[in-house]
Amino acid sequence: MSTAHVLLGLLARGPRHGYDLKREHDERLPQAKPLAYGQVYSTLGRLERDGFVEQSGQDQESGPERTSYTLTELGRDRLDAWLDEVEPPAPHVTSALFNKVVVALLAADADRARLYLTAQRSAHMTRMRELTVSKTTPGTTVGDVIAADYAIGHLDADLRWLQTTLARVADLQKEVSS
Amino acid sequence: MSAPLLTATGVHKNYGNTPALRGVDFSISAGEIVAVTGPSGCGKSTLLHCLAGILPTDAGEVRYRDQDIGLWSEAARSRLRRADFGVLFQFGQLVPELTAAENVALPLLLAGSGRREAREAALGWLDKFGVADLADKRPAAMSGGQQQRCAVARALVTEPQVVFADEPTGALDQLNGEQVLGAMVQVVREQGTAVVLVTHEAAIAAYADREIVLRDGAIDPSGLGVAP
Ligand SMILES: Nc1ncnc2c1ncn2[C@@H]1O[C@H](COP(=O)(O)OP(=O)(O)OP(=O)(O)O)[C@@H](O)[C@H]1O
Ligand SMILES: [Mg+2]
Numbered sequence: 001m002s003t004a005h006v007l008l009g010l011l012a013r014g015p016r017h018g019y020d021l022k023r024e025h026d027e028r029l030p031q032a033k034p035l036a037y038g039q040v041y042s043t044l045g046r047l048e049r050d051g052f053v054e055q056s057g058q059d060q061e062s063g064p065e066r067t068s069y070t071l072t073e074l075g076r077d078r079l080d081a082w083l084d085e086v087e088p089p090a091p092h093v094t095s096a097l098f099n100k101v102v103v104a105l106l107a108a109d110a111d112r113a114r115l116y117l118t119a120q121r122s123a124h125m126t127r128m129r130e131l132t133v134s135k136t137t138p139g140t141t142v143g144d145v146i147a148a149d150y151a152i153g154h155l156d157a158d159l160r161w162l163q164t165t166l167a168r169v170a171d172l173q174k175e176v177s178s
Numbered sequence: 179m180s181a182p183l184l185t186a187t188g189v190h191k192n193y194g195n196t197p198a199l200r201g202v203d204f205s206i207s208a209g210e211i212v213a214v215t216g217p218s219g220c221g222k223s224t225l226l227h228c229l230a231g232i233l234p235t236d237a238g239e240v241r242y243r244d245q246d247i248g249l250w251s252e253a254a255r256s257r258l259r260r261a262d263f264g265v266l267f268q269f270g271q272l273v274p275e276l277t278a279a280e281n282v283a284l285p286l287l288l289a290g291s292g293r294r295e296a297r298e299a300a301l302g303w304l305d306k307f308g309v310a311d312l313a314d315k316r317p318a319a320m321s322g323g324q325q326q327r328c329a330v331a332r333a334l335v336t337e338p339q340v341v342f343a344d345e346p347t348g349a350l351d352q353l354n355g356e357q358v359l360g361a362m363v364q365v366v367r368e369q370g371t372a373v374v375l376v377t378h379e380a381a382i383a384a385y386a387d388r389e390i391v392l393r394d395g396a397i398d399p400s401g402l403g404v405a406p
Pocket of ligand 2: 224344
């Protein structure tokens with residue numbers, strides 16, 4: 001996922017200044033890190049160089065923040081291609097959770113791994129409860145609900161993994177220490 | 179936190195020679211939602227039935243508003259369940275001969291409400307759970323999820339002090355489960371109803387204020403529900 005594609009998507013709704021793009025990005029994707037202006041302008045610069053956007057006007061006062069940008073035909077094709085593209089469903093087993101269990105067994109023993117798993121479960125449950133409260137609070141926007149759903153689904157997957165891993169710690173230890 | 183509404187101390191329950199509960203302590207305060215989780219067969223349903231006074235305990239006590247309900251007659255316990263408790267069973271919820279509206283109205287009729295008044299209230303509750311259009315259908319003509327929605331309505335219709343819910347979303351897909359639970363949590367929060375919520379799913383347990391985990395009939399302090 002890249003900021004460039006999100007900017008192309010926002011420009012598909014009509015010409016925008018860099019300032020508008022930053023504001024809309026932060027508003028539509030509240031879970032993402034807010035964009036820095038520098039990043040907006042450097043991204044627009046690259047998109048312009050590659051022919052995906054073009055400058056479509058200057059306001060009275062000059063300066064980069066007064067320039068408005070328009071999506072080109074090429075840019076629209078790029079955006080469509082990105083929307084069509086399926087993200088790789090590869091599981092991300094690069095997680096610190098996984099690493100900690102293995103390292104706990106290497107550096108200490110099964111009890112150390114269990115201690116960690118127990119604490120992690122409790123932290124995950126607490127976060128999941130917070131997210132559930134926030135998404136069930138009356139007046140929550142649909143955007144916030146689906147963002148919470150996304151986080152809850154991932155925490156839920158971790159929790160299932162924590163549970164089954166706990167049951168397998170003893171076997172894993174045999175394997176690690178052999 | 180206020181004094182607990184319902185407490186259990188050292189509850190034991192055996193089925194023949196099978197110990198299902200081995201000294202469980204539990205407490206819930208007014209308006210609190212407590213999840214009871216743990217792997218299949220760990221004793222969740224058994225605990226729920228003991229807390230609701232449906233199953234007698236073999237040892238230990240269950241106190242409601244500081245009275246030992248194990249000492250009460252079955253008739254008194256049954257009155258308590260009708261007046262103060264709402265129960266959602268894991269299996270076999272509705273009376274098959276009655277329509278959805280009649281099923282939901284039943285607890286009100288048993289509590290002495292008039293027919294018309296009970297039906298009005300039942301229709302309102304069916305509407306809250308999105309099944310108002312099924313009011314005159316019998317359970318056999320409804321999907322499992324629709325029956326579940328009626329059962330939730332029936333458990334809440336008397337505005338009980340405590341609702342005992344055993345896998346209330348077990349028969350539902352994720353979105354439907356969420357809608358039913360979301361509606362239920364909203365209602366109980368408004369009414370200050372306490373809920374004992376039995377589930378084996380973390381995402382459902384996350385609707386509760388806190389969670390206890392059972393393993394082999396006892397509370398698992400590690401919260402993991404798995405044998406070390
Ligand atoms: N009527 C019964 N007669 C004999 N044994 C029973 C009976 N009901 C339950 N048990 C046993 O008691 C234990 C606890 O059962 P219980 O139904 O409370 O589990 P549970 O945690 O609700 O499981 P699940 O998640 O599968 O619903 C299990 O070992 C079960 O086999
Ligand atoms: Mg059960």
